[in-house]
């Protein structure tokens with residue numbers, strides 16, 4: 050029997066005591082802002098992601114200025130490749146003068162203190178929209194893809210990327226990228242491994258944004274991304290990536306996988322990040338636009354949930370707004 054004088058509500062009675070006992074908090078240091086960059090002038094809105102646009106490099110610099118001013122620690126860059134630059138061998142991915150590489154150089158020249166994270170995967174560059182190179186049957190080949198990813202990661206490092214983030218889910222790519230970075234003298238470049246990336250339907254709006262949805266068609270990524278039913282397998286993936294030299298690990302998507310975030314933090318005690326993906330953003334935006342949810346309150350609550358689950362930070366399309374909301378208090 051609970052003692053009658055054990056009143057849990059006592060500490061909840063006032064704002065000051067609620068603040069004193071709060072276990073998890075969200076701050077601007079927890080936020081990473083994903084941005085889409087295209088090889089055109091100006092901005093192009095992404096219809097399924099209200100408030101998100103593809104940006105020219107000039108526009109990207111404007112956004113980076115705002116992010117820096119808000120003290121957001123880092124941006125995550127996602128290039129939108131023009132259809133004519135896509136190919137079967139994804140060669141545009143390691144073009145030292147490619148869109149992503151130019152964007153990195155422009156950002157680091159203007160905002161040296163702002164962290165730049167790059168996506169290492171071939172899906173923006175392949176004609177079929179898969180993250181790797183395929184055989185005649187369309188199966189994504191592991192080892193030749195890893196060689197291509199190494200070229201891409203080195204090209205990003207040479208352009209000045211602070212963090213490379215392999216999101217492809219090939220086996221062995223973290224070790225291969227780490228070895229290549231060391232051999233090429235990029236000993237300070239950090240690796241954020243998308244270690245537990247699930248074959249999720251929540252990536253839909255992102256594929257609209259980067260223009261890989263049409264290419265991908267009805268194909269899926271189930272032969273390399275993880276099955277949503279699995280949790281032990283995610284721990285093996287994370288152990289492997291850490292063993293191969295990852296500095297940080299990522300769980301993706303976010304909200305439907307908070308149990309994985311918690312296990313990752315408890316079992317490994319390393320920096321763990323989560324990606325609140327495009328579909329999670331779109332759901333909240335759509336409900337808010339209909340007047341069904343309070344956008345600010347729900348977005349901040351969802352972001353706090355990642356912290357409570359053990360994440361050290363969150364990639365979120367809400368990052369700029371969240372930073373402003375947190376500042377406004």
Ligand SMILES: NCC(=O)CCC(=O)O
Nearest residue numbers: 216251252255326327328
């Ligand atoms: N590598 C990035 C993705 O695959 C998707 C992210 C999102 O849906 O926001």
Ligand SMILES: [Mg+2]
Nearest residue numbers: 218219220286
């Ligand atoms: Mg793996």
